[in-house]
Amino acid sequence: MxxxxxxxxxxxxxxxxxxxxxxxxxxxxxxxxxxxxxxxxxxxxxxxxxxxxxxxxxxxxxxxxxxxxxxxxxxxxxxxxxxxxxxxxxxxxxxxxxxxxxxxxxxxxxxxxxxxxxxxxxxxxxxxxxxxxxxxxxxxxxxxxxxxxxxxxxxxxxxxxxxxxxxxxxxxxxxxxxxxxxxxxxxxxxxxxxxxxxxxxxxxxxxxxxxxxxxxxxxxxxxxxxxxxxxxxEGCLQEGSAKCTYGTGAFLLANTGLNPVRSHAGLTTSVAWRAAGHTPYCVDGQVYTVASAVRWLQDLGLVPSATDLDTLAASDAEGVLCVPAFAGLAAPWWAPDATASFTGLTLATRREHLVLAVLQGIAAQVAELGALVAADLGRPLSRLRADGGLTNSAALMQAQADIAQIPVDIYPHAHATPLGAAALARCALDPALGLKEAVGDWRPTTVYEPRWSRDRAEEFRGRWARAARPGAPEGEQS
The missing domain is CATH 3.30.420.40 (ATPase, nucleotide binding domain)
Incomplete structure (x- = not known):
């Protein structure tokens, strides 16, 4: 074989x-x-x-x-x-x-x-x-x-x-x-x-x-x-399908078909792939620090490792917000000089609140990207496919579903990137093999449904967006 x-x-x-x-x-x-x-x-x-x-x-x-x-x-x-x-x-x-x-x-x-x-x-x-x-x-x-x-x-x-x-x-x-x-x-x-x-x-x-x-x-x-x-x-081969990878950074991509649409929402457009004589495109947005933000928590001694996030994160952040812009902000802000911030801190704030606030800050940035993608596509995303090491954190994935208000389907393999490359190589070696056939079907290991009400999600996103605004006064960013 x-x-x-x-x-x-x-x-x-x-x-x-x-x-x-x-x-x-x-x-x-x-x-x-x-x-x-x-x-x-x-x-x-x-x-x-x-x-x-x-x-x-x-x-x-x-x-x-x-x-x-x-x-x-x-x-x-x-x-x-x-x-x-x-x-x-x-x-x-x-x-x-x-x-x-x-x-x-x-x-x-x-x-x-x-x-x-x-x-x-x-x-x-x-x-x-x-x-x-x-x-x-x-x-x-x-x-x-x-x-x-x-x-x-x-x-x-x-x-x-x-x-x-x-x-x-x-x-x-x-x-x-x-x-x-x-x-x-x-x-x-x-x-x-x-x-x-x-x-x-x-x-x-x-x-x-x-x-x-x-x-x-x-x-x-x-x-x-x-x-x-x-x-x-992840099988995002049709226009309108989207995925987010949670690795060193987070990367949300949505297939826009054969039309290289220019984003009107601050996202970027690039070639999705070129294969079988066709060139589909995608819009994408980035969160620069995800696993690297978790590594920052580790370096400060707040969590021993990424596998401890769920046991150490609070069930409620008690008003603490984090904008984890440790390496600047990408779309829609494009503020390379932006820095990370916490707001809402009190003497009652504990480690577990900070941990959850970082995870919610990551999810909030991805939710903002999802809204921008929807604006470019002309319709809201119905689901988000997710892969990467941090999909192992139920706290992060539930926060993602809650804040974005869409179900999150967890890709069953920790190897989406090499599997995608392998599918293309199989097509190269066997031109009769279609890309859809090379990718195959998959079922999510877990589906995270939103638990927050839409009103709660909108209120949170509004507060977080104000904190994330580059150049906000000190009263809004600390």
């Missing part, structure tokens, strides 16, 4: 799974932890050697545990993390600048007059979150040598020798024309990146080369950015 190795190279670790090439079932799993470095001034970096080693080690461990021959390798990536490297040797020339890094805010500030034009051309907001500002920052501050690309291009080069990126990842760059899905010379010029050698854009179901890194000479296909991979795995 043959199998596909699917690798999810993420912010806090690399996960490798081996799936059956015929039915997509999981055969083996291996994980390698990665610890980003957080720097003063909003810097977040990773060691490129650690990234590559984690891919190779996790992949080889998973293959060895599967006891099966591998017929394909798929790779999902972080999306907006970039580095400079030598295309002749593959050697990194910089640290990997993580998608959370805010140091390119100065680049964006200089380009404010072009923000509307850039949004119309790319579907994205001018923000340091995306790739091009970080690429420009590297060129200004670190090196003019080699090439500067997202990490997927560098990893695939080490695996195959090719110089490529997929259409979904490219659409997260701020230098791609969203309608034609091609690099845009004018945008490159605006970012000071004229003349840069950029990777060839490929479809997510293209076979881009072969690798011997995991034994034999194996095709590499199924390249895609991580959140879009999860969108596929």
């Amino acid at each position: 043959t199998a596909i190795l699917a690798i999810d190279q993420g912010t806090s670790g690399t996960k490798a799974i081996v799936v059956d090439a015929d039915d997509g079932s999981i055969v083996a799993i291996a994980e390698e932890a990665i610890r980003p470095t957080y720097l003063p001034g909003g810097g977040v970096e990773q060691n490129p050697h650690e990234l590559l080693d984690s891919v190779l080690n996790a992949g080889r461990r998973a293959v060895n545990a599967s006891h099966r021959p591998i017929t394909g390798v798929a790779l999902a990536n972080q999306g907006e993390t970039v580095l400079a490297w030598d295309p002749a040797t593959g050697a990194p020339l910089s640290q990997a600048i993580v998608w959370q890094d805010r140091r390119a805010d100065s680049v964006c500030a200089e380009m404010t007059e072009h923000a509307d034009h850039i949004a119309r051309r790319t579907g994205l907001v001018l923000d340091p979150y995306f790739s091009a500002p970080k690429m420009a920052w590297l060129r200004r501050n670190v090196t003019r040598e080699g090439v500067v690309t997202t990490t997927d291009t560098w990893l695939v080069h080490h695996l195959t020798g090719e110089f490529v990126t997929d259409a979904a990842t490219a659409s997260r760059s701020l230098i791609l024309d969203l309608d034609t899905v091609t690099w845009d010379e004018e945008l490159l010029g605006l970012f000071g990146l004229t003349g840069e050698r950029l990777p060839r854009i490929v479809a997510c179901d293209d076979i881009v080369g072969t690798t011997r890194a995991f034994g034999g000479d194996v095709p590499v296909a199924g390249l895609i950015v991580d959140q879009q991979a999860a969108l596929i795995a």
